[in-house]
Amino acid sequence: MTGPVQPVAKKVPAERTFHGDTVIDDYAWLADKDDREVLDYLRAHNAYTEAATAAQEPLREAIFGEIKAHTKETDMSVPQRRGGFWYFARTVEGKQYGIHCRAPIAGPDDWTPPVLAEGSLPGEQILLDLNVEAEGHEYIAVGAASVSPDGALLAYSLDTSGDERFTLRVRNIETGEPLPDVVENVFYGATWAPITSAGERYLFYTTVDDAWRADSIWRHEIGSDTSDVRIFHEEDQRFGVGVGLTRSEKYLMIAASSTLSSETWVLDATDPSGEFRVLRPREEDVEYSVEHAVLDGEDRFLFLHNRTGIDFELASAPVDAPQDWTVLVPHRDDVRLEYVDAFARRLALGYRRGGLPRLALAEATAAPEFVEWDPGEALVNLGPAANPEWDAPRLRLAYESFVTPGTALELDPETGEQTVLKRADVPGYDAALYTAERVWVTARDGAQVPVSVVRRKDIGEGSAPTLLYGYGSYEATLDPWFSVARLSLMDRGVVFAVAHVRGGGEMGRAWYDHGKQLEKTNTFTDFVDVAQHLVDAGRTTPQQLVAMGGSAGGLLVGAVANLAPELFSGIVADVPFVDPLTSILDPSLPLTVGEWDEWGNPLESAEVYRYMRDYSPYENVADKPYPAILATTSLNDTRVLPTEPAKWVAELLAHTTSGNEILLKTEMVAGHAGVSGRYAKWRETAFEYAWVLGRLGRG
Structure with a gap:
């Protein structure tokens, strides 16, 4: 035969x-x-x-x-605090997909993430169980899972074919009831604006054109019968767009970028139906990214840019005069600056030297002095982990290597104390x-x-x-x-x-x-x-x-x-x-x-x-x-x-x-x-x- x-x-x-x-x-x-x-x-x-x-x-x-x-099949990620809840994902032995959950914090001073011994955490709410959502589908992927600022609603998007075109839905977390707000054929991501003084809830999302280029940003008002508003459209086919909220939640930002050029538009987040303004107009072969920071009590934008050197420098500028750059970290031929994260009291700078990623930390001052953080292992990948809270007292870091499983730790910048929160459990593995x-x-x-x-x-x-x-x-x-x-x-x-x-x-x-x-x-x-x-x-x-x-x-x-x-x-x-x-x-x-x-x-x-x-x-x-x-x-x-x-x-x-x-x-x-x-x-x-x-x- x-x-x-x-x-x-x-x-x-x-x-x-x-x-x-x-x-x-x-x-x-x-x-x-x-x-x-x-x-x-x-x-x-x-x-x-x-x-x-x-x-x-x-x-x-x-x-x-x-x-x-070698896999701990029933497991849980390290919870991250946002607002009044700890957010985490867990897996269950025998189930294909993760389960997105949250549990309430014990109080405003509760910054120690809970540990799941077995079962579920006290007060746990399931936000999105992909095993349930996947029923009847051979494929499923998440494009967004974003909770509203007051913690009441979940905006989530799913793709059930693999073509990376998602359907965006909104659900009442407490009751589990779906809202009538449904948007087809969206791209990755969904960004909530802070709730307005009039109680309006706005959600921003991205769509693609026929060539699968992220070209448009839209504003959707929850519960409204009016059509969604396209607030930004990128005509240049070399550029793609995205939208997000700064960690401080003070500004909404639209980033338009090509391989060699970029441009950022900004809007006060308290006025989500307002008009975005450009921070610096795009220039050919000039890339920049923007973070909001408070340096010595002053609101400023941080610009990571390559206008003065191919490996980038870090500058800051007043929010009302973004063209007035002050250099914080100058360009160096042997260092490639890659990102900067801003928090209420500190800055984290990611860069490369000698072919490997590095991380340096500094207090959020007008003249920050960055100090390299040493993970204790030479050949590693490291950087900030999920740190959604602007004013968290400790900084969450992550690192791994070819022989060290993924590790989450917290650093107390005041004392230098490091606490390992979790190292991926690999049964039977001996590093x-x-x-x-x-x-x-x-x-x-x-x-x-x-x-x-x-x-x-x-x-x-x-x-x-x-x-x-x-x-x-x-x-x-x-x-x-x-x-x-x-x-x-x-x-x-x-x-x-x-x-x-x-x-x-x-x-x-x-x-x-x-x-x-x-x-x-x-x-x-x-x-x-x-x-x-x-x-x-x-x-x-x-x-x-x-x-x-x-x-x-x-x-x-x-x-x-x-x-x-x-x-x-x-x-x-x-x-x-x-x-x-x-x-x-x-x-x-x-x-x-x-x-x-x-x-x-x-x-x-x-x-x-x-x-x-x-x-x-x-x-x-x-x-x-x-x-x-x-x-x-x-x-x-x-x-x-x-x-x-x-x-x-x-x-x-x-x-x-x-x-x-x-x-x-x-x-x-x-x-x-x-x-x-x-x-x-x-x-x-x-x-x-x-x-x-x-x-x-x-x-």
Whole structure:
């Protein structure tokens, strides 16, 4: 009895001509995800992939069981105080989704978060139980869960398909009764304004245009029969918008931003139906973000901006004269300022130095003196945790590392005393068995590329099976993070390495600038150089090396597959952006226009067109011995359309000379982040890790 046969995509030549270059795309027909033939093709690939990996089912079950065993299934987040309540989320063994809850504080001086021993906290109210909301749906995700200033109403939004378009609803928390206020097709977030003196309640939300760009901010009056008012519309297709309330709750702010420029509008929160005013008009290649602070008793705005240097400086200005900047922290070439958080009595400044995040604290004065906070571990990810209360006496901090589970602590700035509130409980985990280090690799042009290496101590530094992970776009950083699932790899002798390639933000803005647009190929060659270094240094071999990346990281590993297929035994490409030129040439597609600052505009520039054409994974597939490849996608992904990996796999199958398996796996009800539900996600991870272990000879 024979099993499923891997489908072979038919060829339907489609012609594309730009800048005198004509391209024949045989698989453009796969772009129509609503076409029955396309759906049948994807399902046929799913059936084949399942059959081809069926022998790994016991290993998948073992990994799933290990993730489950290392997870405290009934658990609770550290409650955070806001108003008269402690807000938290908890999970229950056997249930897929979290439960959002709150419980009353004991009194105005109650700043010690309660601990859940078992059952529920006294007076607990369930705000949103996603297990209930998910009934009848294969997928569910939360876009917003925001409580009104008086604690009476919950505004929440849900997506039940994965396309990241949410339905916004409002519920009476005390009675559980839904209000008639319902808004369809909103984007992430929902912001309450303070209740007006006349008792009016206003809710602000964001919507997207046809290209899935957040372009409009709306004001909704609770209980009103009048239509919602669009208070801000962004015409420039490079910019997206968002709205929020400052921690002090004194100002509503609208932020409009592109990759390289930004602008902020502000409104006194006591007048939510008033007119927003711009703080500083947008300038080309100038980015800034704004926080409200009270410095020595004076209301001021804090501006984190790059007007005087690419790695940003911190300035303050009077709220009525936002153009009058006073420098608080000047620009430095070796420090990338990333954010500032303002509280009633202190400031927290986040920055990067030496490729790692740092945190400094200062009193809220006109001339703050920032002091770096030392978490006691070198290779860590750290920053302020949830601190919604403006005048909290203690500051909540969070940190984790490759070997330290997520930790929440409180710092008393007056005494310096630190109290660990919670460290993620990982049953059966012994941190002493693992180690993480940072090594540096010299790229072909002399750049020093940081690489994080995590392993069991008993593996040593000799040759070992290795999973090499990368991203390298949008100035995103892959700072140290703890993973329960990763233990299943390391406990089988696999080393986990992260290549912090150019295009990311680990080493400051210049690191990003030298890995985008007409320098994008640095991202790919950095990754290849890291892989080659690991081989040359005797840490691994090509037969023991698998590459992994997702989304723009999928573009990375897809390009690497063309550049150096001989260096890898396997490649995992999750929701991979492997047909970038086709997408960036089409301004009607989601996100395209806003992406031109990242990739360049191939419509206008022949140079950009040819540069992208030369690195596009899909357009550079050739007759060569590709390693085994597992590509995953989701049918409702709006960020990287499923046509990209589908076309790429079809082209790979038509050209590979190695005989290695090329597999495509499509989630039919999911979005860019994959399936929803923690158990479903664990199984998704177990599938990929079992495949990786198989390629590394450990499956």
